[in-house]
Amino acid sequence: xxQIKTGKFIARCRKEKKLTQAQLAERLSITxxxxxxxxxxxxxxxxxxxxxLCKLLGITVNELLSGEKVTMDSLERKADENLIxxxxxxxxxxxxxxxxxxxxxxxxxxxxxxxVICDITITxxxxxxxxxxxxxxxxxxxxxxxxxxxxxxxxxSLISLSVSIIPYLYLLSQILKVKELFPLGTAIxxxxxxxxxIMLAVIxxxxxxxxxxxxxxxxxxxxxxxxxxxxxxxxxxxxxLFDVWDFMAIFLLLIIAIALFIYDYAEKKxxxxxxxxxx
Numbered sequence: 001x002x003q004i005k006t007g008k009f010i011a012r013c014r015k016e017k018k019l020t021q022a023q024l025a026e027r028l029s030i031t032x033x034x035x036x037x038x039x040x041x042x043x044x045x046x047x048x049x050x051x052x053l054c055k056l057l058g059i060t061v062n063e064l065l066s067g068e069k070v071t072m073d074s075l076e077r078k079a080d081e082n083l084i085x086x087x088x089x090x091x092x093x094x095x096x097x098x099x100x101x102x103x104x105x106x107x108x109x110x111x112x113x114x115x116v117i118c119d120i121t122i123t124x125x126x127x128x129x130x131x132x133x134x135x136x137x138x139x140x141x142x143x144x145x146x147x148x149x150x151x152x153x154x155x156x157s158l159i160s161l162s163v164s165i166i167p168y169l170y171l172l173s174q175i176l177k178v179k180e181l182f183p184l185g186t187a188i189x190x191x192x193x194x195x196x197x198i199m200l201a202v203i204x205x206x207x208x209x210x211x212x213x214x215x216x217x218x219x220x221x222x223x224x225x226x227x228x229x230x231x232x233x234x235x236x237x238x239x240x241l242f243d244v245w246d247f248m249a250i251f252l253l254l255i256i257a258i259a260l261f262i263y264d265y266a267e268k269k270x271x272x273x274x275x276x277x278x279x
Contacts, residue, residue: 004041005067017057100147131176202221213261216264
């Protein structure tokens with residue numbers, strides 16, 4: 001499966017349909033930059049819009065993946081070749097992720113051993129190294145699924161975080177002997193978890209076709225998150241409700257969100273580059 005060949009094929013079919021990159025992008029609810037990346041071979045169309053793209057261009061998925069018109073005689077052969085190429089790509093990605101995951105795990109284990117040895121050498125028993133080991137295990141539990149499965153592991157990592165965060169905070173409060181850590185940490189963690197699940201939903205719902213809109217929405221949602229956490233800290237501790245840094249953070253988040261929305265609108269309307277370049 002040749003991305004450059006497929007890209008040239010998409011461009012040729014688009015021109016045959018007398019569509020500009022901007023017009024094709026608008027019908028697919030994506031940016032013309034994404035179409036440009038397909039046609040230059042820098043990326044492939046997402047599977048979620050592949051069928052719609054083929055319908056607009058009047059081609060089949062096999063023809064899209066092959067980068068050429070497929071006759072009935074070669075249809076079965078091309079389909080098999082494309083399936084083999086996709087399977088081989090998945091196998092290569094899995095093998096690479098296994099190696100990275102193994103190295104990641106070994107690195108964390110070495111870190112735990114170093115902490116234990118240093119702790120025993122300095123203090124004569126296990127003290128601060130318990131905090132390090134607990135934190136390292138926590139990091140491994142929530143990171144391993146994403147490292148192993150890539151984007152498909154995001155949900156698994158978030159599930160791991162949701163399940164392990166409260167036990168982790170409880171162990172940490174027991175080791176540090178700070179009783180206030182557990183209830184306050186749990187409350188803040190639950191708020192952040194809700195935000196992360198909403199963020200993931202936005203990414204899956206909008207991010208596939210409108211990445212800038214999804215990023216802007218997430219940035220905008222971070223503002224009430226900051227406010228809620230500050231109110232919680234204000235009610236449970238002696239910290240002020242808001243300080244200058246909080247206002248600066250909220251203002252910056254708002255500016256970034258607005259900028260992302262404006263940039264997406266300009267890009268979608270073709271204001272960032274002339275349509276003549278897309279013809």
